[in-house]
Amino acid sequence: MCSEQRPAALGWQAIRDEGLRRIRAREWAPGALIPHEAELAAEFGCARTTVNRALRALAEAGFLERRRKGGTRVVLTPLRKATLQIPIIRQEVEESGASYGYRLISRNLGPAPDALLQRLALRPGTELLHVRALHLRDGQPHVYEDRWLNPSAVPEILEVDLELISANEWLVQNVPYTDGELTLSAVSATPEVAALMGCTPGAALFTMERLTWKAGAPVTLVTQSYAPGYRVSTSI
Amino acid sequence: MCSEQRPAALGWQAIRDEGLRRIRAREWAPGALIPHEAELAAEFGCARTTVNRALRALAEAGFLERRRKGGTRVVLTPLRKATLQIPIIRQEVEESGASYGYRLISRNLGPAPDALLQRLALRPGTELLHVRALHLRDGQPHVYEDRWLNPSAVPEILEVDLELISANEWLVQNVPYTDGELTLSAVSATPEVAALMGCTPGAALFTMERLTWKAGAPVTLVTQSYAPGYRVSTSI
DNA sequence: CAGTGGTCTAGACCACGGT
DNA sequence: CCGTGGTCTAGACCACTGT
Numbered sequence: 001m002c003s004e005q006r007p008a009a010l011g012w013q014a015i016r017d018e019g020l021r022r023i024r025a026r027e028w029a030p031g032a033l034i035p036h037e038a039e040l041a042a043e044f045g046c047a048r049t050t051v052n053r054a055l056r057a058l059a060e061a062g063f064l065e066r067r068r069k070g071g072t073r074v075v076l077t078p079l080r081k082a083t084l085q086i087p088i089i090r091q092e093v094e095e096s097g098a099s100y101g102y103r104l105i106s107r108n109l110g111p112a113p114d115a116l117l118q119r120l121a122l123r124p125g126t127e128l129l130h131v132r133a134l135h136l137r138d139g140q141p142h143v144y145e146d147r148w149l150n151p152s153a154v155p156e157i158l159e160v161d162l163e164l165i166s167a168n169e170w171l172v173q174n175v176p177y178t179d180g181e182l183t184l185s186a187v188s189a190t191p192e193v194a195a196l197m198g199c200t201p202g203a204a205l206f207t208m209e210r211l212t213w214k215a216g217a218p219v220t221l222v223t224q225s226y227a228p229g230y231r232v233s234t235s236i
Numbered sequence: 237m238c239s240e241q242r243p244a245a246l247g248w249q250a251i252r253d254e255g256l257r258r259i260r261a262r263e264w265a266p267g268a269l270i271p272h273e274a275e276l277a278a279e280f281g282c283a284r285t286t287v288n289r290a291l292r293a294l295a296e297a298g299f300l301e302r303r304r305k306g307g308t309r310v311v312l313t314p315l316r317k318a319t320l321q322i323p324i325i326r327q328e329v330e331e332s333g334a335s336y337g338y339r340l341i342s343r344n345l346g347p348a349p350d351a352l353l354q355r356l357a358l359r360p361g362t363e364l365l366h367v368r369a370l371h372l373r374d375g376q377p378h379v380y381e382d383r384w385l386n387p388s389a390v391p392e393i394l395e396v397d398l399e400l401i402s403a404n405e406w407l408v409q410n411v412p413y414t415d416g417e418l419t420l421s422a423v424s425a426t427p428e429v430a431a432l433m434g435c436t437p438g439a440a441l442f443t444m445e446r447l448t449w450k451a452g453a454p455v456t457l458v459t460q461s462y463a464p465g466y467r468v469s470t471s472i
Numbered sequence: 473c474a475g476t477g478g479t480c481t482a483g484a485c486c487a488c489g490g491t
Numbered sequence: 492c493c494g495t496g497g498t499c500t501a502g503a504c505c506a507c508t509g510t
Contacts, residue, residue, distance in 0.1 A: 011479075035451030036495065052496075062321065068488045068496045074472070077327045082418050085298070086316045086472070089485045095313075182318050185467040186442040204440035206422040231421040236322070236446070247498075272476065283500045288477075304477045304507040 010044050015054035018044075023063055023074055025073055033071045034064070084234040086182070086208070089135045089143055089224070090169065101136030104163050105196070112148060119209075120150070120218040129157060134196060137227075141197040144205075146223045153217040167220070171212075175219060182214035187225060203228045246280050251290035254280075259299055259310055269298070269307045294372045320470040323407065324417070325371045325379055325460070337372030340399050341432070348384060356386065356447075356454040356458075365393060367403055370432060373463075377433040380441075389453040403456070407448075411455060416448035423461055439464045 024027045034040075037055065041048040055072060058064045062081045066072045093100040112128040122128075128148045135143040147167055149157050160170050187207040194201040205225040212219045256356045258264045270276075273291065277284040291308060298317045302308045329336040348364040358364075364384045371379040383403055385393050396406050423443040430437040441461040448455045 048496095049482085049498095050480060052498090053479085055496090066496065067490090069490055070488095071495065077324065077331075080322045081319045082322055083319045084418075084420070086318055088313065091313045092503090100306075108284045129495055180472050181469060182472045183467050183469045184320070184420060184442070186440040186462075186464075188438075188440040202424075202438050202440075204422040204424040204438075206420065208479095212472075228421075228422075231419050233417060233419045236416050236418045236448075274476090283502095284477095285479095285501085286499060288479090289498085291477090302477065303509090305475055305509055306507090307476065 009052070010046055010058070012050050012053040015040070015044055015046070015051060016057045019054060019058050020063065023058075028074050030074050031076045033073055036071065080236060082234050082236045084232060086210075088168065088172065088195055089158070090166070093135070093137045093142065098138045101139060102166050103134045103136060105132040105134060107131050107162055109151070109158070116148060116221070120148075120221065122150070122218065127151065131162060133166060135166070140227075141199075142227055144193050144197055145223045146225075148221045150218050150220065153219045168222070171220065175214060180210055183209040183211075185209070189225070193225065197225075197227055201230050206230045206232070246282055246286070248286050248289040248293070251276070251280055251282070251287060255290060256295050256299065259294075264310050266310050267312045269309055293356055298390050316472060318470050318472045320468060322446075324404065326402070326405065329371070329373045329378065334374045335340070337375060338417075339370045339372060341368040341370060343367050343398055345387070345394070352457070353442060356384075356457065358380045358386070358454065363387065367398060369398070369402060376463075377435075378463055380429050380433055380460060383456060384460040386454050386455045387462065389450055389455045404458070407456065411450060416446055419445040419447075421445070425461070429461065433461075435464050442466045442468070 016201065019028070019034075022034075028034045035043070037048045037051045040051045040055075055066065058068050059072075063075055064072050067073050086218055090100045090102075108130045110127055110130070111125055111131070112122075114124050116128075117126055118122055131147045131149065133145045133147070134141050137147065145166075145168075149167060151158050154171070154175060155190075156174065157167070157170070160167075162170075185207050189197060189199055189201055189203045189205050189206050191201045193205075194203065196204075197203075199205075199218060205228065207223060207225045209221070209223045211221045255264070255270075258270075264270045271279070273284045273287045274408045276287045276291075280287065291300060291302065295302050299311055300308050301311050321353075322451070328418055344366045346363055346366070347361055348358075350360050353360055353362055354366075367381075367383045367385065369381045369383070370377050371381065381402075381404075383405065385463075387394050389408070390411060392410065393403070393406070396403075398406075421443050423441050425433060425435055425437055425439045425441050427437045429441075430439065433439075433441075435441075441464065443459060443461045445457070445459045447457045
């Protein structure tokens with residue numbers, strides 16, 4: 001009946017899945033090169049673009065490593081990746097139906113510790129703005145925040161009334177684009193933090209540290225410690 | 237000189253950046269619809285495919301929400317996403333130049349607590365394999381692991397000698413594909429765990445809990461608590 | 473039903489980076 | 492140099508879903 005029958009069109013997801021199967025089955029061995037895009041396109045009977053899309057997805061998921069001219073290799077150590085959403089604390093609190101509050105504890109402009117400046121790649125003696133604050137949830141301490149800001153990267157921050165808006169929100173709304181680094185850890189509450197948070201000294205606090213850069217200059221280093229019992233979930 | 241001059245070709249990244257700028261500048265207001273792909277393609281003088289690529293990137297990054305027929309909206313709550321790599325403990329240890337060791341603490345097959353079974357959506361009375369183990373780094377306790385396995389999902393696990401290979405590695409190598417859920421928290425070391433880990437009771441332990449599913453059936457629920465001081469970093 | 477995003481194609485050019 | 496992946500194009504058809 002039909003003379004010019006095309007092979008059933010494979011979607012890029014099908015090709016991705018088949019690639020994943022081959023990786024898992026060791027048909028594509030760890031560390032080994034896999035066929036070129038063109039070759040796979042011929043095998044699967046689709047356009048190279050489609051293969052590209054599939055292999056790109058596998059690379060983003062951490063299964064493959066791709067280099068121009070170098071070809072595509074199966075990653076030796078298949079680290080799984082999880083994407084976790086970094087909440088804006090106010091929104092996270094309000095969306096859970098609780099009321100949000102913010103309390104500034106201290107705000108100081110002055111020379112920062114040398115160890116910190118070294119980490120930020122700043123000259124010794126540079127002045128930073130040091131801000132400590134508490135995020136409240138239904139009036140109870142929810143997150144303790146310790147933040148260093150670099151006025152030479154964001155001079156406007158010195159004019160902001162940090163009693164009214166948290167540095168976090170001001171930055172999100174006013175600093176164009178930042179790349180940075182996120183570090184997660186568990187920290188024991190110091191006596192001082194325990195007093196502020198209303199928890200027992202030594203309690204285990206889930207802690208996120210964010211270091212952000214704007215055009216090569218450090219903008220802020222913030223450490224946020226959540227009240228005991230906080231959990232963050234994501235699907236993998 | 238040149239008669240048919242094309243406008244300078246914009247890469248999809250440039251369009252993505254311009255889109256991000258408009259979102260940040262509120263030119264595309266939170267919650268509002270943005271122009272169709274075709275419209276933007278006309279504006280930027282490129283193919284719709286290119287616009288699609290850019291908007292898809294912004295959607296994956298969490299700034300936009302897209303629906304067929306519904307159009308593309310700016311997300312109301314711009315949660316930033318971070319992807320973190322879930323290490324295979326053995327590899328993480330060995331790559332840092334340390335030696336890796338694994339010690340099985342206990343292995344019991346029997347009825348599981350009802351609360352746990354409820355969480356796994358299993359019938360009360362179901363038997364699970366309960367495995368506790370220690371991952372060692374240079375002979376020192378590094379991670380305490382408490383794991384529940386569902387033999388009805390992976391019956392082969394009952395035949396595996398868990399003294400020789402950690403359940404984690406066996407699963408990675410033998411269970412085809414799993415989706416699941418990852419939960420991060422900070423936990424205080426119980427006296428028993430502290431004794432096993434060689435740390436002080438109450439110490440803050442960074443803890444990852446993973447619940448994985450295979451075709452609708454729960455495979456394993458594992459809680460891994462890292463020795464004090466552990467940090468996990470990622471770029472954002 | 474109709475509008476919007478999702479995807480595929482065939483071809484082309486380019487950028488990177490091993491050899 | 493030259494092979495490989497990265498990307499763009501113009502057009503097409505499809506899938507989902509709001510009206």
